[in-house]
Amino acid sequence: MKKVFSLANVLAVAWFAGSLVLLIAIWWVVSLVTAHEIPDPAATWTVFSEMLQDPFYDYGPNDKGIGIQLWGSIKRVGAGFLLGSLVAIPMGLLMGASPVGMRLLNPLVQILRPVSPLAWFPLGLLAFKAAEGATVFIIAITSLWPTLINTAFGVSSIPQDFKNVGKAFGFSRWKYVSKILIPYALPHMITGLRLSIGVAWMVIVAGEMLSGGIGIGFFVWDSWNGLSLEKILSAILIIGFVGLLLDKLFNGLQQLVTYDKK
The missing domain is CATH 1.20.5 (Single alpha-helices involved in coiled-coils or other helix-helix interfaces)
Known part of the structure; x- marks a missing residue:
């Protein structure tokens, strides 16, 4: 206490x-x-409090509570973030551990990393034939880069002394990876994941504005069409606070795995 x-x-x-x-x-x-x-904070608070009175109502495809909208967005972000991480972490390990991998893959990363999520959306629609799959796809493809880059940096910056210790004790490749490479690179990987979840949470709004359906992004666009700026501002606050909570979550995880020299 x-x-x-x-x-x-x-x-x-x-x-x-x-x-x-x-x-x-x-x-x-x-x-x-x-x-x-x-609208000023008082007017927005009045509308926001009304939204919270019944956040999970469902009166049809275009009339759902803010709780349902938010949960739909969180599920998409979680799916896209997970898929992106499953690609980014192994690829980052390969780039950081192998000079050949770095020379071969780094130009590809630098070409694809600046591409806007809006540019990826038509390709997602073509590939998945549905807006839901396209939205998850653009989250994955745009959020994986911070994790990939930070993972590669963490692996490539392992001191030579650490590598020499592994050689001196005759570590197998797996033991070297599990005892030296992963523990040393893990704080960098968590930093990358922390940045990636922020990117994923930003992308979801643009993706849902394009795809429609259920989600906080669609809620913002639908509120604009209904000329309710108070609802838009309420949604902006919700997006900001959820983003803050996600950042705090990964910050706490980062502190758990960071080695303190004191």
Whole structure:
């Protein structure tokens, strides 16, 4: 209990509260400057609280609660992120461990990495014949690069002394990978996964705007068509807070696997 109420935790909460106050203050100013064309926090809170009263209602294809919309997006992000990671981690290990792999694959990475998710969407539709599959595809193809690059960097930066220890003790290839390569590169891999989940969560909004159906991105687009800026701002806040929670989750995981020299 003392750790929960430690000075560091209290200060972290205080800084977070200060950030929220600053956000609300800027929001109020923007609302005043635009003559309330951008709804102020009070008006948005009224609509947001109404949305939370029954977040899981389902009255048809285009009329679902915010909880259902959010859960649909989280499932797509999870699927795309998992698929991207399953490609990125082995490919990053290969690039980091093998100079041949780095020379062969790095140009491919640098060519494909800057491509916008919107450019991938038509190919996803062609390949999967459905908007659902196309959305998961663009999440996977655009979120895998940070994990791949960080994994490759972590593996390639293993000190020579570590490699010499493995040779001195006669480690097999598997033992070297499990005892030296993975433990050393793991913090870099988690950093890459942390960046990738952020990219995946950003891409989902654009993907669902194009694909329609269920999801927080579709909810934003549908709210725009219904001229409800309060719902759009509410969705933006939800997207931001979910992104914050995902980042905190991977930050905690990163701290667990990071070696502290102290």
